[in-house]
Amino acid sequence: MTDPNCIFCKIASGQIPSACVFQDETAFAFLDIGPLAEGHVLLIPKEHYQTLDQMPPDVAGRLLRRLPVLVKAAAEVAGAEGVNVLQNNGKAASQEVPHVHFHIIPRRAGDAFRFNWPASKYPPGRMEELAKAIREKL
Ligand code: AMP
Ligand code: ZN
DSSP, X not given: OOOTTOHHHHHHTTSSOOOEEEEOXXXXXXXXXXXXXXXXXXXXXXXXOSSGGGSOHHHHHHHHTTHHHHHHHHHHHHTOSEEEEEOOOSGGGTOOSSSOOEEEEEEOTTOSXXXXXXXXXXXXXXXXXXHHHHHHHO
């Protein structure tokens, strides 16, 4: 299923041009138009799902099997020393385009990309409580 108003559906179907690097029956990968680094690739499903939790596991599996080779190719072409794979779900998580996508971002030591990673600590017992609650959802 595609969404006629979705920019990534239009890109995956070829209605909007893109710098495509790969496609098969499930997946489409293309260069991000606003790259965080040279060779910044987006991997998307051809079908429209807003967020990762909405994807059927088999579709997610067929999409994600393409990730390793794309990471390798983007890194080699960019001459990268590392790669970040990012995937934002929902506005609160900085998702601008509501169609599932994986950012593949080639990295070099000392490049301009910075994470804000405000790691905190759990109070005693809270980790176990949360792990149990998540286990019970699966
Ligand atoms: P996010 O904030 O995770 O939703 O990321 C959306 C990404 O889509 C941004 O990095 C944009 O630069 C990228 N983007 C938006 N429109 C296009 C387009 N027409 N072609 C390529 N990338 C796009
Ligand atoms: Zn879409």
